[in-house]
Structures are given as C-alpha cells and as structure tokens.
Amino acid sequence: MPTNNIIKGLILGDEKTYISLFREYYVPLCAYSRRYVGRKDVAEEIVSDTFLKIWENRASIQINTSIKSYLFQAVYNNSLYYLRKLKNEAILEDYFSNTASENIAFSTLADETPEESLVMDDINTRIEEAVAQLPDQQQKAFRLKRFDGRKNAEVAKIMGISVKTVEMHLAKATLTLRKNLKDYLPSFLLFLLLK
Secondary structure, eight states: OOHHHHHHHHHTTOHHHHHHHHHHHHHHHHHHHHHHHOOHHHHHHHHHHHHHHHHHTGGGOOOOSOHHHHHHHHHHHHHHHHHHTSOSHHHHHHHHHTTTTTOOTTOOOTTOOHHHHHHHHHHHHHHHHHHHTSOHHHHHHHIIIIISOOOHHHHHHHHTSOHHHHHHHHHHHHHHHHHHTGGGHHHHHHHHHHO
16 A cells, blocks of 8 residues: 555544554564564564554654655654663663563564664664774774674783773773764663673
C-alpha cells in the first residue's frame, strides 16, 4: 500500500490500516529496538508505545518519508530516550550486566534493513571521527582497548608504557569522547560497555 494511502487511512482512523502496519512491522521493530536497549521486554514496550502514540496522534501525523523509515526513526528516537532516562553510566552498566545474555546491540543482523544500517553507520562514523581527533597516545590506547579488545596490561606492553599510564590515557580519552559525543551519549555508552 502506498505511503499516502497509509497516512490517509491512519488520519481517518482506519483500524485495518493500523493493524496491517502493526502486523508488518512489529517484529522487525522490536528486534531493532532491542539492539539499543538490550532487553526483549523493554523493546516490545517501546515499540508498542510507539504504535500507540501514532494511533493517538493520527489526526495530526506528518510523514515526509516512507512509512517504514518513519517507523524505524520513531523507534530509534524512543529507544534512545529510554536509555537517557538511565541517569548515568553506572546505572547503564548495571542494567546491561544483568541482561548480558540477551543483549544483541551493535550486532549485524542478516536481514538488516537499509534504515537500520544507515542509523548504525552514522553512529559508528561519529564515534570513529571523535576517536580520530584524540591525541596520538590516547587514541592508540583507546583503539587497542576498545576496538581490538586488549587488556590494559597488553596495551601497556604494546605501547611500552606502564599500566597506570594506559589507565590515564583511557580515562582522558573516554572523558573527551563523552563530551564530544554528547548527542550520541546513549549509543556511545553502549559502545563502551559492549566492546
């Protein structure tokens, strides 16, 4: 069904249009949200709330893209909003450590849609750009630790510095990145926790 017909159906309160959208997109949207929030139950709640808000605000809904892009963007925004409510990194880390077995954030799904891929590419590009701006030693330590998965002692050996110096470089790098990636903070915190 063309996007214009879907929007008209929603505005007119056509339940068949709404139910059709729900059935088509509910499962992939839940999988998408779960990549950010890490928990199936939370993702399902976010997607359900997104559909509910669309229905409640159907009379004034404005969609300038495809309905698919609109839904994925809405779920993306609502997923990040949920993460922002987890007030700090300590709470976030505790949240994900309790659900590590379910957490599939930042993984690539075989059936990933172009919308999902674009959002993930944007986040990864922003992180890469921010890391590239770090001072050389901080950047090297951060890459070895976060991108290559090395332990602090291994990083110290590779760089020919003490473990304490590695810890100092990592702390400074993380502080700078959190400041420079403030608009992407939930995604960046996920990146730190899941790498």
